[in-house]
């Protein structure tokens with residue numbers, strides 16, 4: 001059978017649901033044509049492939065390309081000064097209520113051109129690419145007015161053109177209240193629904209819509225209005241839910257059939273059950289939990305028992321998670337949230353793909369999926385979760401190249 005390229009003498013962690021655990025194949029082979037996997041499995045069962053390019057992997061491990069399914073990668077400025085204030089004991093919420101936090105990044109982002117936003121995001125993107133990330137989700141949410149929100153989303157799309165990586169964009173206009181709203185959240189939500197969302201949907205700038213459901217952000221009722229409008233424009237939704245308190249955001253996300261509910265430190269059993277019923281993915285963000293020194297971990301045991309898929313992501317953002325290592329996010333998922341190695345690896349591949357509504361195209365080594373691979377210099381997959389700081393990536397393949 002004709003194909004473009006073969007990777008042989010490899011050990012595969014396929015993450016294929018049909019296979020147990022990590023879907024391990026000891027003497028494996030991957031064959032691809034036109035950027036799509038034709039075969040991934042035991043070499044002895046492979047068809048007789050004819051390929052111009054044959055890579056001998058010398059026993060190295062191959063996983064699906066990594067998927068970072070929750071980032072705020074595009075923004076202006078940084079929040080190192082705020083970090084120092086928090087070290088002196090000023091809580092994150094207090095800074096946000098006093099007009100710092102997201103709003104201070106808003107000012108820097110509004111002042112930046114699209115080119116500035118691309119240039120400042122590239123080093124962060126390159127750090128993730130260096131660790132084998134082949135798909136990334138990038139949110140807006142630091143513009144908080146139409147022009148700047150569109151600039152953020154255009155910059156995110158431009159990053160996908162500037163680097164060999166698949167970018168999924170998310171409109172997060174309901175991230176914080178801009179100063180010019182003078183405290184009127186309902187009026188801002190109306191403007192978001194009547195002005196921002198229609199323009200962003202018309203220009204095809206967002207693949208999904210997100211919101212921050214929290215006391216310092218938007219209420220469940222306001223989020224429901226945003227979600228109803230998103231769905232009226234044919235856009236799927238996801239939600240920053242139950243991060244700092246239990247506003248029953250997880251259940252709200254499930255009610256709208258959200259792709260994912262994210263953070264979830266304060267989610268209760270009813271929220272878990274609602275997510276299980278709806279098929280909503282739990283996106284866990286240990287970088288933010290660690291960085292703002294949260295003490296209540298998400299109910300991983302309840303998610304596990306209820307069969308709620310769990311993804312892991314960096315939540316790369318200047319305020320609560322200036323993290324550009326998905327490998328370290330996995331270590332934090334295991335160390336801080338007590339996820340297993342298999343759950344962590346699935347969380348940055350198969351389940352992260354599901355959280356983006358892309359589970360049919362990426363996230364596992366299976367025929368018909370994109371040939372996005374990460375090839376590792378490790379003796380066993382657990383090393384990818386165990387180590388902190390060493391990057392064992394040998395090669396990264398996106399779309400078969």
Ligand SMILES: O=C(O)CC[C@@H]1NC(=O)NC1=O
Nearest residue numbers: 102212240288317318319320
């Ligand atoms: O502080 C920031 O800049 C973003 C914080 C980030 N956004 C959100 O909804 N939750 C978070 O942790």
Ligand SMILES: [Fe+3]
Nearest residue numbers: 070072240315
């Ligand atoms: Fe976030």
